[in-house]
Amino acid sequence: MGVPDHHMILPRIRQLDEGAVNRIAAGEVVERPASAVKELVENALDAQATRVTIDIADGGRTLIRVTDDGHGIDANDLPLALSRHATSKIDGSDLLNIHSFGFRGEALPSLGAVGRLTITSRATGASEAATIHVNGGRIAPARPAALRGGTVVELRDLFHATPARLKFLKSERSETMAVGDAIRRLAMAEPSVAFTLRDVSEGGDRVLFRADACASLADRLATVLGRDFAENALSIDAEREGFRLTGHAALPTYSRGNAVHQYLFVNGRPVRDRMLTGALRGAYMDVLARDRHAVAALFVTCDPVLVDCNVHPAKTEVRFRDAGIVRGLIVSGLRHALAGAGHRASTTVADATLGAMRAERPMAPVYQMDRPSSAARATSYTAQMPGFAETPSARYEPEEDPTEDGPLGAARAQLHENWIVAQTATGMVIVDQHAAHERLVYERLKREMRDHGIRAQALLIPEVVDVGAQADRLLSLDLAQFGLAIEAFGPGTIAVRETPAILGQCSAKALITDILEELEDDEDADPLSLQSRVDAILSRMACHGSIRSGRRMTGPEMNALLREMEATPHSGQCNHGRPTYVELPLSDIERLFGRT
Incomplete structure (x- = not known):
């Protein structure tokens, strides 16, 4: 040394x-x-x-x-x-x-x-x-x-x-x-x-x-984020233990591919806070796919002593004295507003549909008289085509004509075994039957889980499923709450003895595979709570009980689907945030064809 x-x-x-x-x-x-x-x-x-x-x-x-x-x-x-x-x-x-x-x-x-x-x-x-x-x-x-x-x-x-x-x-x-x-x-x-x-x-x-100076936040948001946002945003106002949440959040069908359109404020100060953005993501977890992001401008206000904005010189980060209260306020406030939106879907879905249908060269408008009544049209058609006893139509003809008074109107036809076409008082609605029913089954599953647990149905013959190394993990889970009864059958295999009754006949193997995939996906995620994991599994299960594309539906079945959509929260979008229906006003359709 x-x-x-x-x-x-x-x-x-x-x-x-x-x-x-x-x-x-x-x-x-x-x-x-x-x-x-x-x-x-x-x-x-x-x-x-x-x-x-x-x-x-x-x-x-x-x-x-x-x-x-x-x-x-x-x-x-x-x-x-x-x-x-x-x-x-x-x-x-x-x-x-x-x-x-x-x-x-x-x-x-x-x-x-x-x-x-x-x-x-x-x-x-x-x-x-x-x-x-x-x-x-x-x-x-x-x-x-x-x-x-x-x-x-x-x-x-x-x-x-x-x-x-x-x-x-x-x-x-x-x-x-x-x-x-x-x-x-x-x-x-x-x-x-x-x-x-x-x-x-x-x-x-x-x-x-x-x-320009505005009298209200709604007007300013319309200026900054556009009229589309204003038309498709829900007003938020909720309070909890000294904290208040206000602002506007868009419908799930008005989502974006990135999070740049999320604006968060604490006591009027623009902030970029991971806890707040995580709570926003958690609030939409039930209605948006993981690769989609909500559009929102949310304002948290509280006594200044409850939040520290002196965390970083740039003052864009904050620390709350009790972050759990704020997180819960955002999740509950947004979910309440989304549930209150019912079957509503964003207007931009219809705009995009009309845009895709519109010809490259707009036709010159054709001016005509006021729209005639349906009876007058039927009489006119019969007079013009004397060879037919009645008007040619693609619609089904029920014994009693269903009313068009409901927001989603009356079913008139099913196209390509998946698309329900309904007529409303002011236009038409096109429904994706599989996506819509998937959301309805999901909401039913959540209600059952909340009220009394999901009812199970016993299989006549237990279905044996090979799950490999995941067998022990599955057996350790409480799947009974989901209406599933499983037991060990052999090395790497399980026997499924009961499945959720609400799903009817379904593949137990496909159901178990989906649950395993959801659990694997969730390991890398940042779930807000145990409830988010439960909801994610229920969302996967709902797919197995929904009406499949390719199934022909009767008129009463289609109208029952429309009525249930009108009464069910979140039914305007499927479990992944895609729209379940498109509403096309008659005035827009007429303009599409050059009528005014």
Whole structure:
């Protein structure tokens, strides 16, 4: 062993200078241009602005300018605003009782440390405005300026003082989209404020987003997320132990292939919280396939002391004092709203159907008289075709004509042994009989499970199923609650003696295989509770008891299916979130054929 060198010079601990500290802080607060935009717009909102305009160039790399009509900053406070941990929003005595977007006092000094920052402001009641400039952390003295009111913050050449960070930015298009997303989230948080986002690259003036001040959240969501969302969203309002959940969530048939259209807010602050998104996923678990995602804008409000928003400098993460209450509130509130939607399916399903049917060249409209009655049409057809005793028709003829008064109307025909065509008072409905009945059987299974357990039926001859190494696992489960009675039969095999009565005649082997697959899938998932696993197994079982494609149905059977759909929650979509029916208004069909 060598002799230790007692004369080795130890590294000295030293205080970093203010510029280095701010550049390090900027790495947490300002990740990309969208982060800078978010911080500056939040400052404007904290200043009680009613109009906020954001100009960006080159995705925010070369220019970010935020103009507001808020109360402004006093000229004497401008140098202090650029000091680290200087803020007008809290006094530092209580870091949990936060009522503003900003409170850490880090954003402006961080931006000034990595870019060229200019702040021009005129405080309410001040005789003149003032401006101050900081470049790479070096602050110039404040001087008089011309400004009618409010504040203009201009950030040029972001990350010029830390050029290595520029290499981590994405394309101009990606950065612009990220800025747009940040503005949309803040616009949802503050419906009464008007927002305008413009791209002024190369001297242009292209409006990327505009939202005028709105009187309600519903109007703002329609502006931000579109009219389709507004037409297909359910209003949410629920409370539990000091927490309130409001907002809007879309029908399952209005789902998306990714989760980018999920907007979550806590006390008005846009957040990205895994617990909240997990609860949202759990609420829709019963009505959406795993690869589909709900569209929602949800607002959790509570006493500020019940949630800590000082978890990360970017303030997009939160920690609840009792996360279980919030999780339960979201799941129960959304599931209650979804159940209340009944058989309703999204209008976009019909729009897509009509779009697929529409000719590439729209026909010129044919103007005609008011629509004649059905009796008048029948008489006219008979007169035009004297060789027929009655109108040719593809519809079945029941002894008593069923009423069209119900939302899903009266069944008129079955096409290709799967599609039920029903006539309503104002149009027509096309039902996928297999998907619809699968949902109905699933809801029946859940009711039976909840009320008294699923009734079983004994098989005349037990069905022996080879399950290999999974035999012990199956035998350890409580399958009796599902109406299944199994017992060991031999190495790697089980005997199924009872199956759920509601499923009628079904393949025990297929049923057991589906349950095993569901259990395997669930191992990698993040289930919200044991109930979610039970529901997932019931969903698989429902498929075995549903009316199959290819089965001919009688008129009474089809109408009974329609009536049960109308009375059953969630029947507008199958167990995987696909629509069970399409409703086509007669006015749209006539327009499709050039009638008006």
